[in-house]
Amino acid sequence: MPACRARVVVLASVNGGVGRSTLAxxxxxxxxxxxxxxxxxxxxPQNALHLHFGLPLDTPGLGRASLCNRPWDHLAQPGFGGCRVVLFGETDTQQQEDLQRWLKQDPEWLAQHLSHLGLSEQDTVIIDTPAGNNVYLHQALHVADTAVVVALADATSLGALEQMQRLLAPxxxxxxxxRCHVFVNQLDEGNAFSLDMLDLFQQRLGENGLEVIHRDPLISEALAFGEDPLDSAAASMACDDIHALCQRLDGVLYG
Structure with a gap:
């Protein structure tokens, strides 16, 4: 497999609507x-990440670039805090079907593209994947150092946990x-049912590998205006959670 020297973190979930793109x-x-x-x-392929970073819908992305056999180094856009963003970009149904067929035939597609980005051992790649069992998730897991399973404190996410564990097992x-971590996202501590579901997650997983991010409207409000929520001076439990999680992830990746 082509060498990808960077540390790779993959965000995954079986069910949609759990906040993967926001977390990325x-x-x-x-x-x-x-x-x-x-x-x-x-x-x-939903190409929703441009909304989070306040980038135009027609920003060039890796979908069309890959179909044209073009490299990705010219696709990077400025993101929050100085990070770089490579979007999927706009594609039609036929282009998505063509790309998925290609990816099924070439399991090293993503590894090859990452190896050509000139990344070092001190670089980190955060990969946002579609919900469910799909070719994009498997391409990402093929190069991943760490998988972050994103869930909500609800019965749907708990029920999907076993399926995700089967996908990750190989x-x-x-x-x-x-390495694998489960992030329970958007936890509402004022909701008794959510706390009950969190207890069930903890029983299933134990204390190790389970992280919690609290629900906070400041996150969605900032992103709606194309602003970095971590720039806010306002008190925010979710931002505190993110800073703490980043410290722990950094220790896992580089410790």
Missing amino acids: TLLGSGLQRLGRAVTVLELD HLARPSAL
Whole structure:
């Protein structure tokens, strides 16, 4: 497999609507603030990440570039905190189908592109993948050092946990074992049901590997205006959570 020297973190979930793209945005900014050179890479044909970074819809992306056999180094856009962003970009249905067929035939597609970006051992790549079992997730896991499973404190996410564990199992068993963490996102501590579901997650996973990010409207409000939530001077439990998670991730990746 082509060498990717950077540390790679993959955000994944079986079900949608859990906040993967928001978390990719925040982790990119948070890790960059710790002195890491971060690239946030979108592997989701929905092409929603441009909204989080306030980038135009027609920003060139890796989808069309890959179909034209062009490199990705010219696609990087400025993100929050000094990080770089590589979007998937606009594609139509036929282009998405063509690219998925290509990826199924070439399991080293992503590894090859990352190896050509000139990344060093001090670089971090955050990859936002589509929900579910798909070719983009498998391409990302193929090069990942760490997988972050993003969930909500609800029955749907808990029920999907076993399926995600099955998807991750071959990568957890490889010689350079994948590290895995579960992030329960948007936790509302004022909701008794959410706290009950969090207890069930903890029973299933134990204390190790389970992290919590609190619900905070300041996050969505800042992103709606194309602003970095971590720039806010206002008190924010979620931002505090993100800073703490970035410190721990940095220790896992580079410790």
